[in-house]
Amino acid sequence: MFYPSAKLKVDRRDGKLAMAHFFVAFTALAIGGLAGLLQTLVRSGKFELPAGIGYYQILTVHGVVLGLVLTTFFIMGFQIAATSKTSGTLTNKQRLAGWIGFWLMTAGTVLAAIMILLNEATVLYTFYAPLQAHALYYIGLTLVIVGSWIDGAAIIMKYAEWRRKNPGQPSPLLTFMSLVNTMMWIVATIGVASTVLFQLLPWSLGLVETVNIAVSRTLFWYFGHPLVYFWLLPAYMAWYVVIPKVIGGKIFSDSLARLSFILFLLFSIPVGFHHQLMEPGIDPAWKFLQVILTFLVVIPSLMTAFSLFATFESFGRSKGARGLFGWVKKLPWGDARFTVPFIGMVAFIPAGAGGIVNASHQMNQVVHNTIWVTGHFHLTVATSVVLTFFGVSYWLIPHLTGRTLTKAMNKLGIIQAVIWVIGMTFMSGSMHAAGLLGAPRRSSYSEYGGAAQALEWIPYQVAQAIGGSILFLGIILMLYIFINLAFFAPKGEQEFPVGEPADDAEKAPMVFENWKLWLGITVVLILFAYTIPFIDLIQNAPPGAKGYKLW
Incomplete structure (x- = not known):
């Protein structure tokens, strides 16, 4: 399907907006990576x-910094670039919304980071009550969330403009995907915004003495769970739409992707209770319901796997491949734009299996709050998602900066991915194994002495x-590649690869563009899954907890 408004190159002004997001994202990679290295050294007992x-x-x-800042800034930058590429240059109003959102997010990030560095917000990634941070930390988080909403508004406005100009036509696939992820993010962040604004911030300011911990965690x-899919769906965007073009094939099915x-x-939002299976105060029946809803997310994941490998096999067969796996030899293994995201795809197989364990009633009891869970996160977001983001960077950064991906940087990108896989095999593999032995999720070696x-x-x-x-060596190498592609690579035109559906594929039905229907169903599922449990949590709340510092 050809979209008349799609352009060969992202407009320079839109490219600057996207690149601003990427500069913050890769700065976060450097800071968060260093913190992660120090963390593992301390936990070894040798440092x-x-x-x-x-x-x-x-x-x-x-x-x-890695779970929230790196991902949010990279995703927003990628989605803005993808929308501009496939639906046309942003208007001045849309671009202004993007810049306002960016600066609010950046200001909030700096504010929250300062509080963490001053040891006034040592409340971990989940910032669970009764751990209490300085009020400025919560204000910083609020700015990040509100800024992301305004950032996302640019995508929503561009989508609405395209639909007005092209009535009766399905929207460009990358724009459609960016819109879905933006909407999911906005609906999901209502939860964290609510607990920050109405519970944690007044509590940290001393306006209230206690906080309902069960409500805040819920x-x-x-x-927290749709956050995982907010990370994952941009990787799916690259897998579904970009990779087919990179290998020279076609998208297996536009409709299946939508x-x-x-x-x-x-199915990604009304499932948060599967992270709270071991917590009191929530009726087991509601936990069971949300476990069932969680497993429904396996369906689109399997659809994605089928679609991707159908694309790969169709391409291989078109090049003369024979036998059951002959098509594998026809794939462009020397192209970092394909190989690096493909490694991320393969990593998602064990990552998805681990997710099924985490969401299961009985098996969750074995691994709950152990370092197995941390190992799972390192397979999902730190391998499948991050490697795909790196693969996207190899063509998107030079596309936006007017440079090219050289053979040297392409080779270096593949080397970086191999280093990453080796490091993550040690890291995530040992985390999974130690978790099965009962090693706790967040504790350092020194806390256990000689036990x-x-x-x-x-x-x-x-x-x-x-x-x-x-x-960490892989992070240093990736930062070097990023700086090279942003500032020093040869000037030229780097393709923004956007795949087209197979010639015999049917046109995507317009029902996918019916947002009253899909958002309505989403709201109904959320109300069904959460209304009665929330009433129980409020009516039967234990005495509220006062805050304390972790360190």
Whole structure:
């Protein structure tokens, strides 16, 4: 399907907006990566932090900066560039919204980071009550959330403009996907915004003495699980739309891609209780319901796997491949734009299996609050998602800066991915193994002294330190590639690859563009899954908890 408004190159003004997001994202990669390295070294028992820096302080930096800042800024930059490419240059009003959102997000990030560095917000990635941060930390988080809404408004406005100009036509696929992810993000962040604005911020200001912990944790996980899909869907965008063009093939099915994104919108939000299976105060029946809804998300994931490998096989067969796996040899393994995201795809197989364990009633009891969960996150967001983001960077950064991906940088990109896989094998593999032995999720070695059980975990913690060191080398290499592609690569025209559906594919039905229907179903599912449990949590709340500092 050809979209008349699609351009060969993203407008220079839109490119500057997207690149501003990427500069913050890769700065976050450097800071968060260093914090992660220090964290693994401390946990090995072979290293002590200097200058009175606390272990949980760097743990908070690592989780917040990489899990929230890096991902949010990269995703928004990618989606703005993708929307501009496929639906046309942003208007001045749309671009202004993007810049306002960007600067609000940046200001909020700086404010929150200062509080963490001053040890006034050592509350970990989840900032659970009764851990209490300085009010400025919560204000910073609020600015990040509100800024992301305004940033996303630019995408929504551009989509609405395209639909007005092209009535009766399905929107460009990348724009459609960007819109779905933006809408999911806005609906999901209502939860974390609510707990920050109405619970944690008044509490930290001393306006209220206590906070309902069960409600705050439930609101966080209302947001926390769709956050995972907010990370993942931009990777799916690259897998569905970009990779087919990179390999020289076609998108297997435009309609299947749209349906899978709609299903993620419907089933990713009303499932937060599967992160709270071990918590009191929530009726087991409602936990069970949300576990079922969680498993429904497997459906669009399997649809994606089918569609992607159908694309790969169709391409291979078109090049003369024979036999069951002959098509594998026809794929462009020397192209970092394909190979690096493909490694991310493969990593998502064990990552998805681990997610099924986490969401299961009985198996969750084995791994709950152990470092297995951390290992799972490192397979999903830190491998599948991050490697795909790196693969996107290899063509998107030079496209936006008017440069080209050289053979040297392409080769270096593949080397970087191999280093990343080796490091993550040590890191995530040892985390999963130690978690099965009961190693806690966030604790440092020094807290356990010479306890016999702690001694059992030492080999795995040393393996994590080895993996963390290798991964940090991968981060340094990625930062070098980014700087080269942004400032020093040869001038030229780098393609923004956008795939087209197969010639015999049917036109996507317009029902996918019916947002009253899809958002309406989403709201109904959320109300069904959360209304009665929330009433129970409020009516039967235990005495509120006062705050304390972790470090």
